[in-house]
Amino acid sequence: MNILHLSDIHYRREYEASEIGYKAMLAKMQNPLIPLETCLTAILQQTKLDLVIISGDLTEDGAITDYHYLKKWFYDKLNDIPIIVTLGNHDIKEHFRIGWCQEDSQTASSNPYNHVATYPDFTIISFDNSCHGYADGIADEQQFQWLAETLEQEHDRPIILVTHHHLLPQQSSMPIWPGTKRFLDLIAPYNISCILNGHTHHHFNAEINRIPYFTVSGMSFVGEDEGEGIVRFEERYGYNLYRVEQGHIIQSTSETLIPGHVLETIDMKK
Numbered sequence: 001m002n003i004l005h006l007s008d009i010h011y012r013r014e015y016e017a018s019e020i021g022y023k024a025m026l027a028k029m030q031n032p033l034i035p036l037e038t039c040l041t042a043i044l045q046q047t048k049l050d051l052v053i054i055s056g057d058l059t060e061d062g063a064i065t066d067y068h069y070l071k072k073w074f075y076d077k078l079n080d081i082p083i084i085v086t087l088g089n090h091d092i093k094e095h096f097r098i099g100w101c102q103e104d105s106q107t108a109s110s111n112p113y114n115h116v117a118t119y120p121d122f123t124i125i126s127f128d129n130s131c132h133g134y135a136d137g138i139a140d141e142q143q144f145q146w147l148a149e150t151l152e153q154e155h156d157r158p159i160i161l162v163t164h165h166h167l168l169p170q171q172s173s174m175p176i177w178p179g180t181k182r183f184l185d186l187i188a189p190y191n192i193s194c195i196l197n198g199h200t201h202h203h204f205n206a207e208i209n210r211i212p213y214f215t216v217s218g219m220s221f222v223g224e225d226e227g228e229g230i231v232r233f234e235e236r237y238g239y240n241l242y243r244v245e246q247g248h249i250i251q252s253t254s255e256t257l258i259p260g261h262v263l264e265t266i267d268m269k270k
Contacts, residue, residue, distance in 0.1 A: 001050045001119070004043060005240040007164075007198025008218030009036065010090060011070050012060040025221065025233045025264035026060065032220040033073060035237040035257065039219075040077050047241065049081050053124070055198040055216065056088025056164030058096070062132060067099025086126040087113050088164040088199060089135050093128075112143050116150060122158040122193060122247030125150055129177055130164045137165035137177040137199075144182060151190050158193040158247025165199045166215055167208060172200040173225040184209060193248045196240075203238060203256050212249060216240045217256045221263060229269035235261040 011033065015026045043049065052074075059066040074083060087096060097108040112128035127147055131138040151159070165177035167184070177183070194212040201218030217238030223231040238256035242249045 001244045002047055003242045003244060004047075004049050004052045005055065005196055005214065005216045005242065006036075006052065006219055007055040007216045008057040008088065008201050008220055009033075009054070009070070010057055010060040010218070010220040011066055012063070013066055013069060015060070021264075021266050021270070025266065028263045029221055029235060032237070035235075036219050037077065039237070039239055039255070039257075043239070043241070049078070052078060052081055052083045053126075053162055053196060054083065054085045055162055055196055056086050056130060057090045057198065057218075058085065058088070058100075060090055062090060062092030062095045064095045064099040064105075067096050071100045082117075084115060084117055084124055084126055084162065085113075086115070086162050086164055087128050087130050089130045089132060089137060091130065092132045112139070112146075114143075114146060114150075116154075122160060122244070123154045124160045124162065125154070126162045127183075128164075129179060129183070136175050137179070139177075139179045139183075144179070144186065147183075148186055151187065155190060158191050160193050160196065160244075160247075161187065162196045164197060166197055166204075167195070168204075168206060168213070171204040171206070171215060172202060174200060187211075191247075193244075194242075201236070203240075203254050205252070205254070212252075214240055214242075214252065216254070226265070229267055230265060231268050232265045233263045235259045235263060 018024045094108040094110045097103040115126040117124040129137045129139045167180045201222040203217040204215040206213045219237045222236040241253045243251035
């Protein structure tokens with residue numbers, strides 16, 4: 001099975017004009033669907049994709065219309081290739097359920113969006129550790145209980161875990177998800193093939209307790225920490241490709257494209 005891993009698209013149909021701070025950076029950024037289409041075209045010319053995983057921050061503002069448009073765009077490009085999604089801190093859960101999942105607006109829940117996908121040789125667990133407005137992520141006791149029960153149900157199978165937030169402090173100046181230790185303790189007894197995430201917008205590969213760990217580049221922009229609260233934002237985008245056999249990643253490739261276009265340098269202390 002060939003799996004494409006994307007993250008942090010930060011899509012918005014229109015980015016409002018601004019000359020100050022983060023919004024000014026977004027206003028100068030090209031529509032992320034432009035590089036995304038370039039990447040998808042190149043991938044599909046060379047690889048038979050079986051699955052796409054998106055590890056959060058599908059949209060910039062969590063607008064219902066943005067989710068609706070983005071899903072239609074993906075399925076126009078991918079045809080019948082299935083997509084598994086987890087949500088990020090820029091996503092709004094009930095809006096995602098209405099726009100992407102096409103749930104009724106009167107009943108769409110703001111509860112965490114978890115998903116389990118079972119394949120012949122392995123299981124994918126998409127675990128929602130995000131909350132809109134909380135940059136570092138949140139998971140309550142009910143979420144951990146759900147994860148514990150789900151892991152136990154899949155205890156005899158290889159498991160691919162997908163989250164949004166990163167788990168290793170050395171990979172970013174941004175704080176790790178506060179639930180990291182509890183999460184790692186919970187998954188320790190099980191056959192975890194790998195952990196996939198995004199959030200930092202920087203590509204990073206490592207191991208956690210001998211579990212392969214992959215953070216994919218964002219599909220929009222990246223922030224480079226220049227110290228003392230100053231962040232240089234640039235256009236940068238990329239993806240990971242995994243070859244999975246018998247539930248384990250036997251090959252991984254990463255592509256990060258760096259146009260060299262500086263969008264804005266921002267004093268984040270202000």
